[in-house]
Amino acid sequence: MELRICVPLGALLEDSLAAMAAVGLPVDPLRDAGRRLIVDVPGGPTYITTRPSDVPTYVESGAADLGIVGRDVLLERQPDVYELADLGFGGCRMSWCTPDGEDPTAEAVERFGVVRVATKYVNCAERFFEETGRKAEIVKVNGSVELAPLVGLSDGIVDLVATGRTLRENGLVEREEIFTSTARLIANRVSHKMQASVMDDLVRRFEDARA
């Protein structure tokens, strides 16, 4: 049976294609896919393209055997999959950011007993504040998170930071780093066993290509 590989669209796509090409996977048909969501390479793998946050869902359910996904998504979704390799690219960090000037975090805890947090990463944010002994009130937003503290919806945001440019442009400052993230190769629990030799060989090639 040929492998079904779930590939994230968006920021990780180009580096994912390069990493797959480097281990000998035929990625040209994927480059030429246009708007097709499934690309079936005759005699080769089937590629499934989705938004990054859906990659673990496809792999966990067995709709895909392998997937490429950022560690941030794994930590947020906690899927039951094997995390086989660190692919190295897509480096970024999850951070707690508040508006420029005096950091309002300590005062929020002291005067109101709670930090108001806007984020797309509800679970990561909740865990981080619990682990650092603070109570957080999490507001889930789906886009333009930077807006929330500027208009008083929250004290700050928990979000991914790559270059920091968006933060600076919106007058936000990184206050605390929560974790760093890179792209990971993940596998379905059953595929990892049913196709053991194919998977082990592929993981070895990904590791050799990085070394």
Place this chain on the structure above:
Amino acid sequence: MTDPVPLPAGVRDVLPVEAAELRALGDALDSAFASFGFREVMTPLIELADVLDRAEEDGVGRAYRLFDDEGRVLVLRPDLTIPIARLVATRMADQPDPVRVSYNARAVRPPAPGKIEGAEQRQAGIELVGMGGADADAEVIAALAAGLAAAGVPDARIAIGSVSLVSAVIAGVGADAPAQRRLWAALRGRSRVDWRAAAADAGGAGEASAVLAELPSLRGGTEVLDRVAAAVPDAADECGRLSEVLRLVGLHGVAPPMVDLGVVRDWAYYSGVVIEAYAAGAMAPIAVGGRYDGLAARFGRPRPAVGVAVALDLLHHAAGRGAEQPDAGIVLVGGCDQFIEDAARLRARGVAVVALPVDAGDAEAVALADGRRFVVRPDGPGWVARDVIGGADIAVADLLEGPWN
């Protein structure tokens, strides 16, 4: 549109076709298990929370709880091995070793948000209590293989690992307590990336540290165990034990399972060999189990034990459709008013009879919905049978001699 009638999250109804297929799978497993001498037991759906607390199991946190009329906390069983361990340690305490019991029952766990796994989990399993050796491990694996073969999943694959072997390797390279905790967290989280980072900090040197770094990725046959034993002498006994399990499984006439040292179980009571089985079409392992020597002692009767449970719903996905054949039996027009005696005679002969009133409207629709092939009506002095699949009418002189016998 009718008004929606919702069910609680994570549960569903089972309709006749699925029920028949699930029962056939369960029966196939049960008879394979019975051929090894496993006898079925049943435990209550609810247990006192104290029973599950005794297992000291973090996973029990996810369970439905309620109160009885004296304010005691009750738990809908989220697992079947713990109640069976209680049953064997108490009700069967005087039973001579070894005790072989089987079960076909449901565990209930609140569904995790965003997961496909249902709240009710149908499991058919076995527990072999009172034998601590590789022979018992091998028997359970052989019984599992026999059960999966009987259930019609020929491409199923069994993998075994060992939590005691992993412990021996971790201790053998001299990892301290915090490093050990990191390694176990990485292993349970199925993260090879976290494991390697933790292994790099755990110490050890040369081949021993190389083996530690790769441990959860090591898989294959006995050569894997030989390599670990050579690199980490403290783990040699555990490796020898697992090799012996493989040898004995072979004597049972079963294809050797794959050794996969990355296989671990989420429940902490496992203490030795761990077992998983997989099949194409099932998103998660179709069977899980292993050795849990410490559990019975928590119920006052220490005895080693090993067992495995097949997840029937996942097995069902892997097994595909049963053979396409209409059920035996007929739809008899008039069988519940004018021809009750004829219906009774047929049933006594072993023919299933779906009885309809003599003025039944669309008997063919009932036959198709129920999966019966023939609709039989009175026709002069005899009968006519309509084959609802082939569409032909067959004249039948005597009901007892119809084509359905």
